[in-house]
Amino acid sequence: TQLLEQSPQFLSIQEGENLTVYCNSSSVFSSLQWYRQEPGEGPVLLVTVVTGGEVKKLKRLTFQFGDARKDSSLHITAAQTGDTGLYLCAGGGLNKFYFGSGTKLNVKP
Amino acid sequence: DSGVTQTPKHLITATGQRVTLRCSPRSGDLSVYWYQQSLDQGLQFLIQYYNGEERAKGNILERFSAQQFPDLHSELNLSSLELGDSALYFCASSARQGLEETQYFGPGTRLLVL
Numbered sequence: 001t002q003l004l005e006q007s008p009q010f011l012s013i014q015e016g017e018n019l020t021v022y023c024n025s026s027s028v029f030s031s032l033q034w035y036r037q038e039p040g041e042g043p044v045l046l047v048t049v050v051t052g053g054e055v056k057k058l059k060r061l062t063f064q065f066g067d068a069r070k071d072s073s074l075h076i077t078a079a080q081t082g083d084t085g086l087y088l089c090a091g092g093g094l095n096k097f098y099f100g101s102g103t104k105l106n107v108k109p
Numbered sequence: 110d111s112g113v114t115q116t117p118k119h120l121i122t123a124t125g126q127r128v129t130l131r132c133s134p135r136s137g138d139l140s141v142y143w144y145q146q147s148l149d150q151g152l153q154f155l156i157q158y159y160n161g162e163e164r165a166k167g168n169i170l171e172r173f174s175a176q177q178f179p180d181l182h183s184e185l186n187l188s189s190l191e192l193g194d195s196a197l198y199f200c201a202s203s204a205r206q207g208l209e210e211t212q213y214f215g216p217g218t219r220l221l222v223l
Binding site: 031033035040041042043044045048088090092097098099100101102 | 111113142144150151152153154157197199201210211212213214215216217219
């Protein structure tokens with residue numbers, strides 16, 4: 001059983017569409033990170049959220065941390081083919097890091 | 110470029126063999142994490158070292174071991190290799206800033222056991 005559940009597992013959309021992916025847990029995390037990973041490469045950090053209810057924007061990406069610090073969402077506006085990749089969320093606690101299994105996003109031209 | 114280096118990039122070996130993967134963290138980072146990622150899977154946390162000492166253990170097999178040296182580089186040793194050990198192995202180093210612990214990943218070592 002994954003400590004962090006991500007949904008959907010797979011998402012295939014057309015360029016220009018909007019999408020939201022979710023990261024849920026029954027545990028509270030002191031921080032939560034979102035990473036993007038391309039095939040054969042290491043994950044690259046997109047954002048870290050720390051405060052419950054926090055919203056962070058990174059160009060067309062909007063990240064939200066749940067009020068109870070147990071869940072998070074990533075919304076992409078007007079997806080581009082360059083957004084294709086595996087999106088991973090990771091929750092941090094004291095000396096522990098837990099990764100979700102990821103959402104594989106494919107943006108078609 | 111995350112500043113974390115891993116060698117080798119690719120490794121092909123046979124079942125029953127032993128290999129060593131190497132990781133150099135970002136300058137100034139004291140923590141090193143090792144992860145295994147099988148095909149189309151998420152990252153499985155293996156083990157963490159902080160300033161030379163083991164700090165946390167995840168789903169690491171007894172056939173696997175790791176260490177962190179005084180210069181802070183780390184090695185992951187995989188022995189009695191099985192076909193199922195074929196995977197991408199990532200290390201990450203972390204910089205703690207208050208409550209935010211950010212991990213920076215290396216490019217990974219792709220291990221193929223034949």
